[in-house]
Amino acid sequence: MSQGNEGYRLEAPVVVQVGHRGRVRGRTGAPGEVELCLTLARRLRENVCKRGVDCRVVDAWDRRGRIRTGAFLSLHADGARSSSVSGYSLGFPPECRDYAGDIAHAYKEAVDLPFRGANTTSALREYYMWRRVDGPKCLLELCFVTNPDDVGEVLFRLGNITDELGGVLADWGSRFQARLK
Numbered sequence: 001m002s003q004g005n006e007g008y009r010l011e012a013p014v015v016v017q018v019g020h021r022g023r024v025r026g027r028t029g030a031p032g033e034v035e036l037c038l039t040l041a042r043r044l045r046e047n048v049c050k051r052g053v054d055c056r057v058v059d060a061w062d063r064r065g066r067i068r069t070g071a072f073l074s075l076h077a078d079g080a081r082s083s084s085v086s087g088y089s090l091g092f093p094p095e096c097r098d099y100a101g102d103i104a105h106a107y108k109e110a111v112d113l114p115f116r117g118a119n120t121t122s123a124l125r126e127y128y129m130w131r132r133v134d135g136p137k138c139l140l141e142l143c144f145v146t147n148p149d150d151v152g153e154v155l156f157r158l159g160n161i162t163d164e165l166g167g168v169l170a171d172w173g174s175r176f177q178a179r180l181k
């Protein structure tokens with residue numbers, strides 16, 4: 001990683017972003033969101049590296065950062081006023097449909113939570129990482145952090161989630177890694 005006039009530059013086969021981490025104002029996330037996502041991100045890094053593919057965990061840094069990668073996954077967890085709202089969802093740009101499909105399939109295999117749908121609308125374009133990441137990218141809302149049963153399910157299945165998602169990330173990342181050599 002180097003820092004020039006345009007800020008951070010990172011090139012890595014797999015990049016897992018911990019949503020909101022490092023932000024002190026504005027969108028700092030739902031209470032408990034960063035901790036849950038960080039727990040999974042660290043497990044994913046370990047899993048992907050064990051498969052021989054380099055994986056970086058990054059924070060939600062400033063707008064100047066730029067990333068080139070073979071697989072970018074931004075981890076989040078939703079919040080709702082009602083603790084009964086449950087499920088996971090995905091966000092991805094239209095050109096990343098194949099990659100997001102692999103992520104969705106892997107996550108579905110790992111957890112017993114309702115799928116709330118995918119967001120490919122232009123609203124996500126305001127999410128700065130969309131413009132700052134070159135490569136397959138996807139945002140995953142793991143569950144509702146405001147629902148104790150949802151969080152319990154994610155923590156209970158952490159090993160499965162890590163294995164399933166780690167496999168997809170390593171697969172996409174290894175193609176990128178091969179091109180670098």
Ligand SMILES: [Zn+2]
Binds near residue numbers: 020029076078
């Ligand atoms: Zn979030």
